[in-house]
Amino acid sequence: VKTIEGAFIGKGLRIGIVVARFNDLLTEELLKGALDCFERHGVERVDVVKVPGSFEIPLAAKKLAERGYDAVLALGAVVRGETKHFDLVANEVAKGVVKVSLDTGVPVIFGVITVEDELQGFNRAGVKSNKGFEYAMATLEMANLIKKLR
Ligand SMILES: O=c1[nH]c(NC[C@H](O)[C@H](O)[C@H](O)CO)c([N+](=O)[O-])c(=O)[nH]1
Numbered sequence: 001v002k003t004i005e006g007a008f009i010g011k012g013l014r015i016g017i018v019v020a021r022f023n024d025l026l027t028e029e030l031l032k033g034a035l036d037c038f039e040r041h042g043v044e045r046v047d048v049v050k051v052p053g054s055f056e057i058p059l060a061a062k063k064l065a066e067r068g069y070d071a072v073l074a075l076g077a078v079v080r081g082e083t084k085h086f087d088l089v090a091n092e093v094a095k096g097v098v099k100v101s102l103d104t105g106v107p108v109i110f111g112v113i114t115v116e117d118e119l120q121g122f123n124r125a126g127v128k129s130n131k132g133f134e135y136a137m138a139t140l141e142m143a144n145l146i147k148k149l150r
Helices: 024-040 054-066 086-104 118-124 131-149
Strands: 014-020 045-051 071-079 108-115
Touching: 014 024, 014 054, 024 045, 024 071, 024 108, 024 118, 024 131, 045 054, 054 071, 054 086, 054 108, 071 086, 071 118, 071 131, 086 108, 108 118, 108 131
Parallel strands: 014 045, 014 071, 071 108
Antiparallel strands: none
C-alpha cells in the first residue's frame, strides 16, 4: 500500500491568506497564529489580503487562487451572538470556499471560526489554542499534497 500525504515543508511555497476584518479582535489573533506557523516552517512568500467580512472571503480567495498561489488560507470569525444571519454568512462562506478550491484546483483552507460568543472565539484564537496555527498546518499539508498529486 502506498500512502500519499503532504509534508509540512514551507520552503518554495507561495501562500495567500484572506482575512476578514469583521470581529478583528479574533481574526487578527488567528492571523498571528497562522503567520507564526508559516514563518517557523520556512514559508518565504506569504501575502495577506484583507476583506470587510467573511462574506467577501470567497471572491478574494478566488482571485488569489487564480494568481498561482500554492494554497490559500481563509480566516474569519462568525459570532452567532451578534447576528441574525449567522447561519447565512457561515454557510455561504463555507460553500464559497469549497467552490473556489474545486473550481481552481488550488487548496483553500476554511479557517473561519463559527462561535456562539466572543469568549468562545478567544478560546480558539490564542487563549487556549490558536486555530490560526492549526489551519496554517492544514494549509502547508494541502499545498504539499496537491504538488504531489499533480
Ligand atoms: O465575518 C463576519 N461577517 C459578518 N457580517 C458581515 C458580512 O461578512 C459582510 O461583510 C457584509 O454582509 C457585507 O457584505 C458577521 N456578522 O454579520 O455577524 C460575522 O459575525 N462575521
